[in-house]
Amino acid sequence: MSEAPRNGGFLFMIKVERYKLFVNSKDFEKIYNASVSEVLKHHKNCYDIFFREVVKFSLDNRFCFILYEDDNPIGYEVIKINNKKVNGGFTFILPEHRGKKYSYLLREKMFNLLKDEVDEFSTYIHNSNTTSIESAKKIAKKLLLNLKISDTIISPDGIDKNIKKYTIIPE
Numbered sequence: 001m002s003e004a005p006r007n008g009g010f011l012f013m014i015k016v017e018r019y020k021l022f023v024n025s026k027d028f029e030k031i032y033n034a035s036v037s038e039v040l041k042h043h044k045n046c047y048d049i050f051f052r053e054v055v056k057f058s059l060d061n062r063f064c065f066i067l068y069e070d071d072n073p074i075g076y077e078v079i080k081i082n083n084k085k086v087n088g089g090f091t092f093i094l095p096e097h098r099g100k101k102y103s104y105l106l107r108e109k110m111f112n113l114l115k116d117e118v119d120e121f122s123t124y125i126h127n128s129n130t131t132s133i134e135s136a137k138k139i140a141k142k143l144l145l146n147l148k149i150s151d152t153i154i155s156p157d158g159i160d161k162n163i164k165k166y167t168i169i170p171e
Contacts, residue, residue, distance in 0.1 A: 012069045014102070016109035019064035024073075028059070028066055031073040035092040054078055054090060065113070067106045069097065077106055086114070086121040091132075104135045111143060111168075122167040124153060136166045145170060 017024055032055070040047055058064045058078035067075035074097045079089035093102050111121070125132045140147035150165040 014105055015068045016106055016113070017066050017068065018113060019059055019062055019066060024066055027073040028064060028076060031066065031076050031092070031094070034094060038092060039090070054080060054088065065106060065110045067093070067102055075102055075106055077110055081118060084117065084119040086118050089123050103132065104138060107135065107139055108142070111139065120167060120169045122165055124163050124165055127162050127164065133166070136168065140168045
């Protein structure tokens with residue numbers, strides 16, 4: 001269990017579960033379906049590749065983490081792990097639950113669950129996503145890890161200066 005944020009005087013129980021087929025797969029399906037329109041915003045030209053290479057890979061290898069408020073799925077994170085390195089991923093929190101530091105709690109719990117499986121965590125964050133940038137900095141600081149930030153990303157479309165790669169590694 002994680003911290004329970006207060007919201008208007010109400011106390012919510014927050015938890016993160018690792019994806020398990022037939023245990024919480026219906027919860028993931030529900031929250032994923034709610035996220036498809038947002039996924040399409042970020043991966044409109046390559047949704048099939050995103051689903052196959054990130055989502056399906058994550059589910060098949062149990063690299064998916066579901067965030068619950070009480071017993072309701074409100075977010076998830078899918079990642080890829082290769083050679084003890086996480087490279088990329090996608091986080092989704094339902095719009096009505098954003099701004100409550102839930103993505104931070106989700107990643108913090110995910111890091112704790114993966115600490116024996118992963119040596120390095122890299123993700124790509126758009127420069128305008130200041131909340132995610134601050135979250136990456138806070139997590140690295142709280143877990144006493146180093147944060148390395150790249151200046152530019154080379155994508156199939158060329159150099160992208162609007163996105164940076166954030167890599168969290170042991171000190």
